Amino acid sequence: MTTPVALEPDAVLSAARGFLGDRITTNAAIREQHSRGEDSSPPTLPDAVAFVETTEEVSRLLALCHRHEVPVVPFGAGTSLEGHVNPVRRGISLDLSRMTRILEVNAEDMDCLIEPGVTRQQLNEHLRDQGMFFPVDPGSHCTLGGMVATRASGTNAVRYGTIRENVLGLEVVLADGRVIETGGRTRKAANGYDLTRLFVGSEGTLGVVTKVRLRLHGIPEAMSSAVVQFETLEGAVRSTIEVMQMGIPVARIELLDDDMMAAAIAYSKLEGYQPRTTLFLEFHGSEAGVQEQAKAVEAITSGHGGAGFRWATDAEERNRLWKARHDSYWAGIAAKPGHKALTTDVCVPISRLAEAILGAKSEAKELGHFTCIVGHVGDGNFHQMVLYDPTEPGALERAWDMDKRIVSRGLDLGGTCSGEHGIGLGKREFLEREHGPEALAVMRSLKQALDPKGIMNPGKMFRN
Incomplete structure (x- = not known):
């Protein structure tokens, strides 16, 4: 596979302007916006940004870039967390955000x-x-x-x-x-x-x-949310495991550890809650089914130290709670002014969830890291935000070391290096460890067959 080269303006830009007009641009501010996502990798400026609006435009532009071996990096909203949209070999950032029909x-x-x-x-x-x-x-x-x-x-x-x-x-x-x-x-x-x-x-x-x-x-006939808080992280994790093993059809079961909950209370103004490890749950179904599910979960959580099981059937209150959950990334960053966050993504079999979360939290504390955990724990998936001071020499490197420790623990427990964030730049080293060299060779052969010149988002998934 050949290595894509940087953009040749006369060869590609002029031709692309013939059908994109001013929707392909070398404006510095726009290129800066497309230089990275929400990850911690160093930004890379693309040579140009193309705002496409139709499949035909995408097809013409890719054919042009293929002919001249110019890298192309698809870009949506720029929210990825593993460096997917970082144009590490420059070229064109292909912005699809205007294709909204x-x-x-x-x-x-x-x-x-x-x-x-x-x-x-x-x-x-x-x-x-x-x-x-x-x-x-x-x-x-x-x-x-x-x-x-x-x-x-x-x-x-x-x-x-x-x-x-x-x-x-x-x-x-x-x-x-x-x-x-x-x-x-x-x-x-x-x-x-x-x-x-x-x-x-x-x-x-x-x-x-x-x-x-x-x-x-x-849309379900009935929807209800509930919040239950725990004295210990282990109690919340054990409750989750039992809920899933009992086959209770919860729609959502999300965990915030005590540090994340403290941050959420401050950031989202969650009055009436304590900075303790918390499960946010949601139940979908018939009116009777929702009540039955919630009662069963309440009984399980109380057996593991859960207290203050609170219902939220009102749509406004449900939305407030889930907005706080969705804002947890920003809440975590706000907990340490001036800090940035490296967000991990590990998924393990549900039976190994306690070992994964408790071990990762304990190790982070031993190494002096401040971390917040939030997890889609019903799937065995959790994210551990490692907060670091970008002005402190070596802080980012130590955060990356913690990330590797968390991922390695997950793999040792039969898990995966990424439950939902993907590989991008951040998880490439774990791909072969998880799948083995032969499987990785098959993946590379698929890449070679479909992209023989290596122009499609080069540098991602594989190191070369």
């Missing part, structure tokens, strides 16, 4: 077709009056195309699955400009290679997603 909603079949720049919030606002919603909720204003690219998950995955389970089909532009369609509208099919799953989670290294067909779900 909702093309179809098929209410009877409960599916829709959208462009990649649509956000989950925009889609659900459009669907609200039709009695349906899209449940995959990473908690940020990311685009659905970006969610597909990173195989996103979130708070509702314990009941509704991740983005992988909710994508029925894709339109993808390949590195040389060819356009293919994968999947379809049926709920199952047995006809050839599953190309849809190949592109879900490929992080822009195999092609550019330009349309997404999604599975939709009916």
